[in-house]
Amino acid sequence: METSTQSNLETIPKLSHGDGDHERFAHYVKKDKILTSALSGDPVTALCGKVWIPNRDPNKFPVCPECKAIFDGLKK
Numbered sequence: 001m002e003t004s005t006q007s008n009l010e011t012i013p014k015l016s017h018g019d020g021d022h023e024r025f026a027h028y029v030k031k032d033k034i035l036t037s038a039l040s041g042d043p044v045t046a047l048c049g050k051v052w053i054p055n056r057d058p059n060k061f062p063v064c065p066e067c068k069a070i071f072d073g074l075k076k
């Protein structure tokens with residue numbers, strides 16, 4: 001029985017709302033939360049604790065270092 005922790009996570013970009021360049025990261029968010037958000041319009045919570053309403057954006061963002069550290073911790 002394998003854990004599906006990794007496949008349940010997806011990176012989605014956090015778009016800056018003018019509060020700094022460090023906001024321009026792609027954060028890891030659980031897929032079910034993304035789906036729920038898409039239906040309800042509610043904000044999502046990333047692994048690092050960042051909360052925002054995701055927007056669809058084709059641009060590539062660097063992965064949030066905090067999310068990556070947590071994600072790497074989950075893999076072991």
Ligand SMILES: [Zn+2]
Pocket residue numbers: 025026027028046047048049050064065066067068
């Ligand atoms: Zn993050």
